[in-house]
Amino acid sequence: MSDSPSAPLTTADGVPLKVSLRRASRRMKLKALLLVSPLLAFLIIAFVMPIFDMLWRSVDNPEVSNALPRTVAALEHWDGASLPDEPVYAALAQDLKTGQEARNLGLVSSRLNYEKSGMRSAMMGTARRLSRIEPPYKAALIDANDAWGELDTWQLIERESSPYTLSYYLAAVDLQYTPAGEIVEVPDYLQIHLALFWRTFWMSGLITLLTLVLGYPIAFLLANLPARRANLLMILVLLPFWTSLLVRTTTWIAILQSQGVLNDMMVALGVVADEARWQMIHNKTGTIIAMTHILLPFMILPLYSVMKTIPPSYMRAARSLGGKPFLSFRRVYFPLTIPGIAAGGILVFILSIGYYITPALVGGQSGRFITNYIAYHMQTSLNWGLAAAIASILLAVVIVFYMVFNRLIGVDKVKLG
Amino acid sequence: MYNVMKQAAGRRSVGIKRASLTLVGLSALAAAVSAQAETLNIVSWGGAYSESQQKAYHEPWMEKTGDEIVNIDRSANGLAGLRAQTQAGNVTWDLVDMLPSDALIACAEGLIEPLDHDALLSAAPDGTPATEDFLAGSLGECFVPSIVYSNIVAFNTEMFPEDKQPSTIADVFDLENFPGKRTLMRKPINNLEWALVADGVAPEDVYDVLDTEEGVQRAFAKLDTIKDQVIWWQEGAQPPQLLADEEVAFGSAYNGRIFNAMLSEGQPFEIIWDAQVFELDGWVVPYGKLDKVKDYLTFATDTQRLADQARYISYGPARKSSSNMVSTHAETGIEMTPHMPTFPPNFATAIPKNDEFWADNNDELSRRFDAWLAM
Numbered sequence: 001m002s003d004s005p006s007a008p009l010t011t012a013d014g015v016p017l018k019v020s021l022r023r024a025s026r027r028m029k030l031k032a033l034l035l036v037s038p039l040l041a042f043l044i045i046a047f048v049m050p051i052f053d054m055l056w057r058s059v060d061n062p063e064v065s066n067a068l069p070r071t072v073a074a075l076e077h078w079d080g081a082s083l084p085d086e087p088v089y090a091a092l093a094q095d096l097k098t099g100q101e102a103r104n105l106g107l108v109s110s111r112l113n114y115e116k117s118g119m120r121s122a123m124m125g126t127a128r129r130l131s132r133i134e135p136p137y138k139a140a141l142i143d144a145n146d147a148w149g150e151l152d153t154w155q156l157i158e159r160e161s162s163p164y165t166l167s168y169y170l171a172a173v174d175l176q177y178t179p180a181g182e183i184v185e186v187p188d189y190l191q192i193h194l195a196l197f198w199r200t201f202w203m204s205g206l207i208t209l210l211t212l213v214l215g216y217p218i219a220f221l222l223a224n225l226p227a228r229r230a231n232l233l234m235i236l237v238l239l240p241f242w243t244s245l246l247v248r249t250t251t252w253i254a255i256l257q258s259q260g261v262l263n264d265m266m267v268a269l270g271v272v273a274d275e276a277r278w279q280m281i282h283n284k285t286g287t288i289i290a291m292t293h294i295l296l297p298f299m300i301l302p303l304y305s306v307m308k309t310i311p312p313s314y315m316r317a318a319r320s321l322g323g324k325p326f327l328s329f330r331r332v333y334f335p336l337t338i339p340g341i342a343a344g345g346i347l348v349f350i351l352s353i354g355y356y357i358t359p360a361l362v363g364g365q366s367g368r369f370i371t372n373y374i375a376y377h378m379q380t381s382l383n384w385g386l387a388a389a390i391a392s393i394l395l396a397v398v399i400v401f402y403m404v405f406n407r408l409i410g411v412d413k414v415k416l417g
Numbered sequence: 418m419y420n421v422m423k424q425a426a427g428r429r430s431v432g433i434k435r436a437s438l439t440l441v442g443l444s445a446l447a448a449a450v451s452a453q454a455e456t457l458n459i460v461s462w463g464g465a466y467s468e469s470q471q472k473a474y475h476e477p478w479m480e481k482t483g484d485e486i487v488n489i490d491r492s493a494n495g496l497a498g499l500r501a502q503t504q505a506g507n508v509t510w511d512l513v514d515m516l517p518s519d520a521l522i523a524c525a526e527g528l529i530e531p532l533d534h535d536a537l538l539s540a541a542p543d544g545t546p547a548t549e550d551f552l553a554g555s556l557g558e559c560f561v562p563s564i565v566y567s568n569i570v571a572f573n574t575e576m577f578p579e580d581k582q583p584s585t586i587a588d589v590f591d592l593e594n595f596p597g598k599r600t601l602m603r604k605p606i607n608n609l610e611w612a613l614v615a616d617g618v619a620p621e622d623v624y625d626v627l628d629t630e631e632g633v634q635r636a637f638a639k640l641d642t643i644k645d646q647v648i649w650w651q652e653g654a655q656p657p658q659l660l661a662d663e664e665v666a667f668g669s670a671y672n673g674r675i676f677n678a679m680l681s682e683g684q685p686f687e688i689i690w691d692a693q694v695f696e697l698d699g700w701v702v703p704y705g706k707l708d709k710v711k712d713y714l715t716f717a718t719d720t721q722r723l724a725d726q727a728r729y730i731s732y733g734p735a736r737k738s739s740s741n742m743v744s745t746h747a748e749t750g751i752e753m754t755p756h757m758p759t760f761p762p763n764f765a766t767a768i769p770k771n772d773e774f775w776a777d778n779n780d781e782l783s784r785r786f787d788a789w790l791a792m
Contacts, residue, residue: 106526117781121773124525189637190781192788259662282648365603365649365790373787379494381783 051395058388061165064157067108068095072161075154084154089137092148093130100127114383115156115167115177122147152179168389193390196370201397203288203369204352210292211299211348212341219303219340224312241297249358252290256281256362282364290362295352299344306340342409350398370394454483457713460498461514462698463490464654465677469729470514472747474717484713493652495519499528499703508703512710515701517560518772523701524559530702531559537711539719541738550720550736555697561718562699562735564726567758567767568607569693571656571675574685576666586692589667590615590643597666600659603649605786606775607669607694610768612639614692624771633782637789649790660686676731676756680749690763696770697735731756 009017065072070091078084099105105127112119122145126133133140142149159181160167170176174191175183185191218237222230240248255261258277266272280286310333318328356371363369370390377387405411459475461467467488475486489510491498496519502508515523523529534556538547548556555562570589574582576597583595589611601608610623616639618626626632648665650656656668657678672693678684700718702710716722723734724742731753734740743753754760758767 103525103527106522106524106528109525110522113777113780118777121777124521124776190784190788192784192791195791257662257664259664368791376787379497381780382497382500383780 054388055392058168058392059164061163063108063111064160065163067099067104070095075158086136086138089141093137096127097130118147155179168385171386172389172393200369204349207291207352208345208349211296215296215299215303219300219307222304223307237297237300248294249290249361252362253281281362284367286362287359287367290358295348298347302343303340306337310336346405456485457511458487458509459512460489460491460510462492465674465730469726472729473726474722478716496523499523503528510703511706513701517557517697518776520557520560520701528704529559530704530707539715541720550738552735555735559701560699562697564698564732564735565695566698566732567672567693567695569672569688570667570669571686571688572667573660574687586611587615598646598648599667600648600650600656600665601669603651605782609636610694612636620692620766620768623768624774672758673730673732692766692768694768694770695758727753733757733759
């Protein structure tokens with residue numbers, strides 16, 4: 001016989017079986033890749049690239065080096081301990097002049113103004129007056145604006161002339177550079193972001209817990225009632241789920257405000273006095289109530305899908321083996337629902353961290369989330385670098401949270417429906 | 418077989434040619450039409466203010482030229498929108514209604530067109546050139562003002578006994594004599610000024626005091642006294658709503674919104690003109706859009722149009738020649754002059770908003786204000 005163990009197996013056309021197999025599987029892989037490529041391209045363009053752009057923006061610092069190239073070059077040999085000499089001032093005057101003509105001083109003056117109040121008018125005002133400024137520039141510029149006579153200003157320009165910066169991340173965690181370049185906490189009256197991160201996390205945690213406490217019995221009922229009544233209950237769960245987020249949020253305003261439905265009813269029933277109406281909206285309470293309601297279906301549905309798969313015979317078996325109802329529930333039923341609790345919990349928690357409209361509308365000041373400050377820095381203060389830094393930190397926290405969750409419970413155990 | 422295919426191919430190419438000819442014809446036609454009628458995307462503040470613009474100049478312009486004007490209510494984030502559109506390389510806005518402080522920044526960043534005012538704007542009916550007809554110092558390098566408006570505090574008259582109605586800005590900070598919630602704008606601007614005035618600083622000294630650390634502390638300390646009674650608003654439509662619901666007794670607002678609610682909805686509001694903070698509002702042209710909106714801008718800022726606008730909302734026109742023409746409200750016929758921020762009895766203690774101060778200090782004071790709110 002010719003097929004000794006050392007001779008390779010071949011297909012009918014003489015190609016070794018291994019090669020043929022590899023070819024076939026490569027073809028399969030290629031086909032699969034072709035099928036998912038539209039989605040892959042979409043994900044890369046619409047999701048991955050924007051995220052990297054955001055990460056990039058949080059450290060990107062082109063303003064000073066772009067708008068003040070001569071000044072930055074002239075500052076290279078500066079000792080940093082006393083005011084720079086005439087050539088630096090001359091370079092600055094030249095940079096301001098070109099900047100004024102090219103109309104690109106706005107960005108750099110905003111950038112410097114984030115770090116030191118008054119820099120905007122120092123830059124813009126000096127640039128406007130430039131035609132009347134003559135050498136020697138050092139005296140003339142200091143005369144035009146006091147800021148040019150302060151050591152801090154020059155230390156700031158030198159520090160921010162690097163194309164990358166940590167300033168945004170420092171600001172996002174309530175730290176800052178001193179003029180000399182050390183990292184210190186910002187003054188008490190400016191500390192806000194860390195407190196907001198904490199608030200976002202503990203309130204999201206509380207909301208997750210509340211949805212679990214409220215959702216668990218409902219999901220249990222849904223899974224165990226006869227089909228007809230379960231369907232009715234399901235519709236009651238889904239109807240709000242299909243209603244617009246904005247409608248549900250504003251409805252809570254109508255219900256909870258101090259001249260609202262709930263307060264009116266309680267006053268009419270004599271539960272509270274007319275002057276002592278409860279403040280249930282525009283504060284933490286409002287955010288917690290509204291978001292618990294809005295996120296409830298995200299807890300109920302995964303729980304339901306898990307409970308539906310638990311055969312009723314398990315509980316009967318537990319009971320018949322002598323377990324009291326509570327004990328059998330705790331030892332048999334509850335452990336089987338843990339994947340549902342985990343799925344619902346992670347879903348609600350991560351959604352909740354990113355919530356933005358509801359806290360903005362019903363949260364007042366005390367019920368605001370860190371996301372509201374991302375929006376604020378995107379739209380109002382226009383400090384996109386800071387918004388990107390805060391968003392990156394939030395993203396990192398979500399990823400860490402997910403990894404811990406995966407280690408503890410295992411994502412493969414999670415069922416979403 | 419081959420022939421048939423060739424024929425078919427030939428026919429198809431004729432078909433394509435014919436189709437493309439039609440396309441060319443159609444697009445030529447479209448170009449001809451669009452030379453006459455354009456769509457202008459105009460960004461403004463929404464609400465009663467946009468309505469006054471709609472009636473005073475959008476509608477007459479559309480009737481005159483056949484252009485279509487699309488109102489976009491995005492001025493509250495106008496600067497952010499312009500920056501984002503410019504960075505994306507796709508500016509869809511043709512004209513933006515903006516505050517002069519934002520216009521200053523947009524201009525310095527090269528987002529908007531510098532304007533040659535006398536060449537662009539029409540002269541007053543008596544021939545005074547535009548640069549002399551607009552209020553002194555109101556024209557910016559890239560900015561054409563259209564109105565003078567005011568930030569005021571109004572109150573709901575039904576929430577105070579008739580013999581004890583508030584009348585000064587200090588009353589807003591007096592919880593003992595004038596109890597009830599207040600709604601203020603969630604920004605340091607105006608609130609810090611008012612806190613200082615209520616604390617005894619003369620309106621003309623406000624910015625000197627605010628320029629010092631002690632002054633800022635003093636203002637925040639005064640705001641502290643009412644902090645737990647304040648609901649903070651962010652959209653101009655909120656304060657009239659909160660006042661009407663009797664959710665608050667006092668509300669800071671734009672004077673035109675309160676006027677509108679009093680007049681068209683019969684709300685029992687009254688304006689406290691003490692220490693009103695007034696400023697301008699007007700037009701800027703996104704970079705590259707000047708040719709498209711030039712004619713419209715000339716039309717919308719001429720003497721007659723600005724005077725017309727004051728018939729719909731109680732904002733003062735930014736042209737001197739229009740001020741004399743302010744008459745009665747278009748629908749109710751009431752005299753508009755006493756409702757204008759610039760009416761002398763209203764104007765006695767007015768504070769002109771200091772744009773330069775806020776350009777420099779807004780970043781830091783906003784952060785400080787936010788931190789103060791969160792504590």
